[in-house]
Amino acid sequence: MNYWEERYQKGETGWDAGSITTPIKEYIDQLTDKNLKILIPGAGNGYEFDYLIENGFQNVSVVDIAETPLNNIKIRKPEFASHLIHSDFFALDMTFDLILEQTFFCALPPELRPQYVEKMASLLNPKGKLAGLLFDFPLTSEGPPFGGSETEYLNRFTDKFTIKTLEKAHNSIKPRENKELFFIFEVK
Template sequence: MRLGEPVRWLASRTRPRRAMGSSAPVRAAGGTRDPGENPAVGRLRELFTGDAADGWEKSWEFGVTPWDLGKPTPVIEHLARSGTLPKGRALVPGCGMGYDVVALASPERFVVGLDISDMAVKKAKQWSSSLPNADYFTFLAEDFFKWIPSEQFDLIFDYTFFCALDPSLRVAWAETVNRLLKPDGELLTLIYLISDQEGGPPYNNTVADYQKVLEPLGLKSVLMEDNELAIKPRKGCEKIGRWKRCAHQSSL
């Protein structure tokens, strides 16, 4: 199986979904937007009245998942085909249904999809277990911040995970990324720009928010550009960031 080959047949196994913020887009200054204008996001926020883990479990139980595209993220399909991403071991935290996990998985790259929701992991396993590249990925129901894997990762991909976390957890997010990456590992972030809104999830989110918590740990941006392959509702509202850390930084 060639690198990126899963993407072609994956399309036949997925279904259209409404993306977060896809109804009545409202753009703020600088190309950002307020997802709270989407009624589905409003329903999601109503589930977060206490424990965050319970809120995510309820969102999957009740089918309130406005961020779920129902297919792989287009730019991930492109990067998987391009062969420019690190091979080896990859991690996708907050993987949900796992479409990006499957798109990234190949004989050259084993991918771990992590989600705190048991229901999300159950659904991901149900639809993907018989796929041709199923030997190259796995799904685990774990807390990203507490999980200790047997090995570190060459690549970590974050999309709609950082922005879904309460901002008080962002330093811990960066520290966990730093701990899980190999010395020469890469963090790939698809940054959904959000500003001038109240509450979350998703929470206000800028490139500077990532820089603030990653750079003190030695993770430096080697690429930051507009996501030209963003889905229509998010056009002009996403940045692709690729981050590398210094080999002398702390690890597991």
């Protein structure tokens, strides 16, 4: 059993906010094109997926390496079971207009960060966006989550992405206050 599946099986899901977080919700609320092809990687219990579907976005996919959270989403949204991908993110071979990031980057071992950037760029259509939240606290070897900083993100993403927004999240949920950066990166 993989690390993440085991965490779900044991109920060790401290990262699970229980609902969509405010910064992601407010970002989705300003999207006008309901036909966007959207991916949520490492979505966990997929509250962002639910919110998107409930707000008229029908072309949304979730990929997770753990089966339990995908089953949890399937119970809530059985008619969208075909949108749930049980796979390693790095094995995906599709393209999207928008990828929503919420705790996935900082859950990966730091040595996978260069591959993450490459993979994200390859998954996005021209002018596609990677948007969401990245943690803003010192990188640690004890995780997940592993930290990161604005400087690291600028250094990592600038070759493949145009930095549209990278700023302290002003509307984080209480446990993550002052520990998140909201960002929008557009693939070059």
